[in-house]
Amino acid sequence: MANWLIIFFTSIVWWCCFGNTPATCLQNETDRSALIAFKSAIDQDPFGSLISWNDSVHYCDWNGILCSHRHPNRVVKLRLRSQGLVGSLSPHIGNLSFLKSLILRNNSFHGPIPQEIGRLFRLQNISLRKNSFHGEVPTNFSQCSNLEILDLIGNNLTGNIPAELGSLSKLTFLGLTTNKISGTIPPSLGNLSSLTQLFTGPLPISLSNASKLQQIGFDDNSFVGPMPRDLGRLLSLQKFGVGDNLLQDDLSFISSLTNCTSLKAFSVTGNFLRGPVPKSIANLSSEVSIIIMQDNEIYGSLPSGIGNLPNLGIFDMVMNHLSGPIPTTIGKLHNLHRLYLGVNYFTQLPSSIGNLTLLNTLYLGRNKIHGSIPSSLGNCKNLLDLNLAHNNFHGSIPPEIMSLSSISISFNLSYNALTGSLPLEVGSLKNLEKLDVSNNRLLGSIPNSLSNCLSLEWLHLEGNSFEGEIPQSLRELRGLQELDLSRNNLSGLIPSYLSELHLEKLNLSFNKLHGRVPMEGIFRNESAISVDGNNDLCGGIPYLRLPLCPSSKSSKNKLSHKMKVILAVVVVLVLCSILLGCLFIFLHWRRVSRKTAFSVPSLKHHLLRVSYAELLKATDGFSEDKLIGVGNYGSVYKGILDQVQTMVAVKALNLQLRGASKSFMSECKALRFIRHRNLLKILSACSSVDFQGNEFKALVYEFMANGSLEKWLHHDGIENNGQQESRNLKFIQRLNIAIDVASAIEYLHCHCDSTIIHGDLKPSNVLLDDEMIAHVGDFGLAKIISTISNEVVQHQSNSTAVRGTIGYVAPEYAMGNRASTIADVYSYGILLMEMFTGKRPTDNVFKDDLTLHILVESALPDQVLEIVDPRILSEHEPRSWLKDTLVSVLRIGVACSMESPRDRMQIQDVVNALCKIKKVRENNRLRQD
Structure with missing residues (x-):
């Protein structure tokens, strides 16, 4: 009887798997169910890439699905790249047991990466780059023993790099950069004998274990500390890049790179590397074709041995402190195509530069x-x-x-x-x-x-x-x-x-x-x-x-020549007298005002004198209950200062952060003599020591009751006694704020004794008082310049590196340009478009070549209502009038944020244009009333 049962069930299984029935077999139904679960976890499918995923089509013919020829109806590849998909990744993905490739890069998946992927031992390629996955890297990826590519670049992953990844003996590419991963690279990665490309971080102390590495990338993070000391052991290394970090070291690592005989390119741009270029740079591999060390703190002369690199095609040392003559041996670089030595202190250009007959680009601007x-x-x-x-x-x-x-x-x-x-x-x-x-x-x-x-x-x-x-x-x-x-x-x-x-x-x-x-x-x-x-x-x-212009007919009553001369002399004498009088009054006022700028404590006109103890008391010991904001260099607290018996804002700087002291001095210099209704007024600057003897610096400002523009634009509500209150800016409020900010920037650029460049204009640095009047604040990156004989003199550090906020900083700063007023105009243009679209320039929607500028420009004029903040459209304004006004405003934003500085509007024209828009609106409202 038992034998008959075995035969019966065996027949059932054989019939299910090989018979001519629609349900081909249980395992195949498992694949289909897993795909259905994958689709169910998708919240948005803007391009309709999953429309074909239905019962009318076999799942092997669904978009993005490839099934095996050897094992019919088993899914081996799931590829949905750049489809705009929004949702989570279903754990049922782990049931696709024959899957070899999982490619979902450049979408908007969020949530954790399912641990169930570790079941897929046949997986060879996992590419989840440019999504929004968070949580830790699953440790059981190590069970995917056939894995060759693991690409998780550009997500929000946290935690440490799992040591278990060291067991993936076939892994050739590991990408973890542009995440929030901490810790160091585990030594176990040295076991990855097949690994040729590593893009991860933080920067390890040692890399010698991964001896097969050919390409290393640590770009675009915030890594600090020294360079690895054993790069020379990576004998297969071809490319090494550590760009846009905060590395602080000398250039001795170059000496270790001389052992890397296959080295073709290295880049250490945008760090804080300091010191002279070692002579050992001449001993680098003859294969080196790219050397990029721009935007560091490198000083001294350029070694003559640089001419010993025969295949060098790109040499970039822009924005350093190099000095002395450019060596004549530069003429030996016969394969050089691009030479960037601008924004340094070089003194001589040799005639041997003419030997570089293949040169395409020569940038030596801003030297001596x-x-x-x-x-x-x-x-x-x-x-x-x-x-x-x-x-x-x-x-x-x-x-x-x-x-x-x-x-x-x-x-x-x-x-x-x-x-x-x-x-x-x-x-x-x-x-x-x-x-x-x-x-x-x-x-x-x-x-x-x-x-x-x-x-x-x-x-x-x-x-x-x-x-x-x-x-x-x-x-x-x-x-x-x-x-x-x-x-x-x-x-x-x-x-x-x-x-x-x-x-x-x-x-x-x-x-x-x-x-x-x-x-x-x-x-x-x-x-x-x-x-x-x-x-x-x-x-x-x-x-x-x-x-x-005079009429072509001669006038009958012309003055005589003598009378004209007499009148001209009288007019000149009167004008000179008036000018001298005005000049005397101005100089007297200026001398008196500067002499008394810090003498008498007064809330309205002069700085208060406050101590650390007074600020400690006002903020309840800098308690979290008083914390109202966190900036680049410190925290901002609210409190009542005894001297004035009114609410103030106290910005306490974290002096452990690089640049905090410089930020303090910049803000004091910028705000000391300026007065404008749309600038955040400084009440005091405290430079002292705390009760532990540590250096203490703080700035005291007027308190802005309505907080920052950032919170009004991007937060739906505020907490008030446990209640959630709606927070929204009406169109006219946005327009008034835009005029306020533009007026403040115009004052800084055009109406101060010295031109002041703000350097970090963005919504979080625009504060609103109780009447919703905007005040521009945070001058920690400000530059003060004066014009002397048509030359710009910066009262700042010798470095020309300009820091700002990604999305708002002008593109020319990336090319090494010095601070300029027109760069503030670019930031203002981005801010203006953000105010009326409700979209940050760094929103996830802006990928590849799409930017906020391009989005707005392409929508003008006909599709403008499709891109503006929906809250504006809910107002009781005539739709046709609202559209025309929005078009006018956003055109200003586009004109201010043009890529080329010469194409941008002048800030004076911006103020005039916005005021005209407001006046037209007011006239229309009067006609309606």
Whole structure:
């Protein structure tokens, strides 16, 4: 009887698995059920990638599913890359026992990674990059003994790296960077004899165990400490990158890299590496093609041995403190394509630079290089981009470099001391887009040969001594967008053809032009033109405030020449008297105000004197109950100060953090003499010691009852006595705040004794008082500059590295540009678009090439209501009027956040434009009432 039962059940199983029934077998149904559970855990499927996952189609034909040929109906690959899927990863994924590839990268999966994946011993590839998984890396990944690729880069994983991963003997790629993983790399990873690529962190003390490593990446984290001391044991190492971290060390690790005979590239950009470049750099592998060490604290001279690297193609030392002459041996790097030595203190450029005949990019801007520009540069026939700006070059411009027809991106010799004329050979630059020779000492007329440069979009000749008329030949430059001829000695009439070109900006100010200003084309755009300082111009649009042009008929009642002279002398004497009087009053006021700036404690006008003990008492011992915010360098508490008997905000700095003391000094300097209704007022600065003898620094501000703009934009409600209160900004409130912030920035840029650059404009640094008036605060990254002989002097550290907040910092800072007011305008543009869309620039929706700027720009004007904050649309405003107003506001945000600094609006124009929008709204409301 038992034998018959065995035969019966065996027949049932055989029939289930091999018979012609729809339910092919129990195991196959397990795969289908696992996929259904996977789909059920998906909350959003914006592209419809799972539409085919239904009973009308066999699951082996579902989108993203591949089944085995050897084992029919068994799923071997699940691939749904970049489908915008939102949801969690179902634990039933562990039932796909034949699965070899699990590829879900670039989606929005969240929650923990299921431990059940450890059951899938056939898995070879796990790619979950760029999602939002959190929790720890599952330890039982180690059971996936066939795993070759484990890619978890770009999630929110925490905890330590599991030591069990060291048992994955077939693993070749391990990616864990851009997470929140802590601890060190476990020694067990040294057992991974097949591992060739490691992208993880934090930075380990030792890497010698993983002797097969070919590529290491520790980019874009916040790792601190020294470099590994045994890199030289990684004999297979080809690429090594530690970029944008906080590593603090010397450059001795370069000596250990000389043992890595296969090394082809290393990058240590954006750290705090300090010290001279060791001579051992000359002993690196002859295979090295890329060396990038920009944005560090490297000083001293560049070793002459750098010329011993025959295959070096990219050499980047931008934004350091290197000095002395650029070694002549640089000319031995015959394979060099890109040379970046800008923003240093180099003093000489050797003529051997002309030996680099394959050079595409040469960036030496912002050094102290003197002497003449080597004519040998004319041998670099492959040059595309040349930047020698902000140096001390003198003499004439060599015609040889003006003959380099290959230069097509940018030709920049601005801010030097070059003399002579602009060579006629400039006409050879037929493919050039940007030419800038501004702020030199060039003479003569503007050559007609410029008309051959038909690709020119930007032409800057300002700040020289060009004379004669504006040549008619420039009318051939039909693609010209920006033309600046200001501060020269040009004379004659304004050519009418300038109104025919499609210019976006035109500056003719401070020349000797005369006659009528056209009223067509760009001359109708008050924000795009400037003709100031040409005393004999007339006419034009009213905004220019020029005198009316005289009638062609002579006047009968002309004053005599003698009378004209007498009147002119009288007017000049009266004006001089008035100016001298105003100057005396101003200097007296300034002397008195500075002398008494810190003398008498007064809440309204002067700084209070407070001690550590008083601040400790006011904040209940800096208790958590009084904590209202945490910044980059410290915490902010609220409390009642006995001296004023009113609520204040106390920013206590954490002096253990790098840059905290510098932030304190920057904020004190920036706020000491400025007064504006839209700037956060400082009441006191305390520099003392606490009761344990530790250094203590704090700033005391007026308390802002309504907190930060950040919380109003991105938090649905606030706690009030246990109750949740709704928090929302109406359209008019957002517009008023936008005007307040723009007004504050305009004041800093244009109306202070020295120009102040805020440097970190974002919603969390905009605070709202009890009347919802905005106040810009946090000047810890501020730069104070003054203009002396047209040169910018920064009253800050010698470093030109500019820190800011990701998403708000201007893109040119990544290229090594110094702090500038136009970079604040970029940050303001991002903030303005965030205010009206409700989207942070760092939201998860912004991936790949999509940014907040692109989102808004592409939606203008027709789809603007689809991208704005939905809370604005719930207001009782006429929809057509609201749309038009939003379009106007967001266009300003787009114009402020253009990638090129020259394309951005000026902050004065921003204030005027927003005020006009508000005025139009008020007039419309009055008509409706």
